[in-house]
C-alpha cells in the first residue's frame with residue numbers, strides 16, 4: 487500500500503511538473519505572438535501600449551483610446567488593422583533598427599457626423615472614409631520622414647496608403663490595396 491501511495495505521489499508530481507512545463511510553453515508562445523504597439527494620440531495627449539495578438543478581440547480600453555475625440559464617441563476598431571500595424575512596426579524596425587517605433591496618431595475612428603463636418607469645412611476626407619469603419623488610422627512615426635513611412639507602408643502591399651506630406655502623416659487602412667494622392671512614386675520605389 488505504501489509503495490502504491492509512493493507511486494501515485496510520484497505520478498502526481500510528474501503530472502504537475504508536466505502541467506507546469508506545458509503551461510510555461512503555452513505562455514511563451516502567447517508572449518511571442520503578442521506584440522506591443524505603443525501609441526500616442528496627438529489630439530488627446532494620451533499614450534497607450536496595445537499588446538496585440540492576431541485574432542485578439544479589441545478591448546473597450548483600446549476602443550476608448552481610438553475614439554472620435556471630437557464627439558467623445560468610442561471606436562469599434564477592426565482587429566485586423568492592428569495586424570497590419572504589427573507588420574508595419576516590424577518592417578520599420580528591420581529597415582531602421584535604431585528606431586523605437588511609436589505610432590503618433592492623428593486620427594483613428596471618425597464618427598460619420600465628424601467626417602461630414604470636416605468635409606463641409608473643405609477637408610480631404612472621403613465620403614466613405616474607412617475611418618468611419620474603424621479600420622483606418624492616420625499616423626506618423628518619430629524618427630521617420632513622412633515619405634519613408636509611406637514607402638515602408640506601401641511595400642507591405644496591404645490596404646490603402648495615403649500620403650499627406652503637408653500635414654506630415656500617412657493614412658493606412660485594411661481595405662483594398664490603393665495609393666493616393668499619386669502613384670508616381672511606385673515606379674522608383676525600392677522594397678527590400
Ligand SMILES: [Zn+2]
Pocket residue numbers: 593617622623624648657658
Ligand atoms: Zn486617414
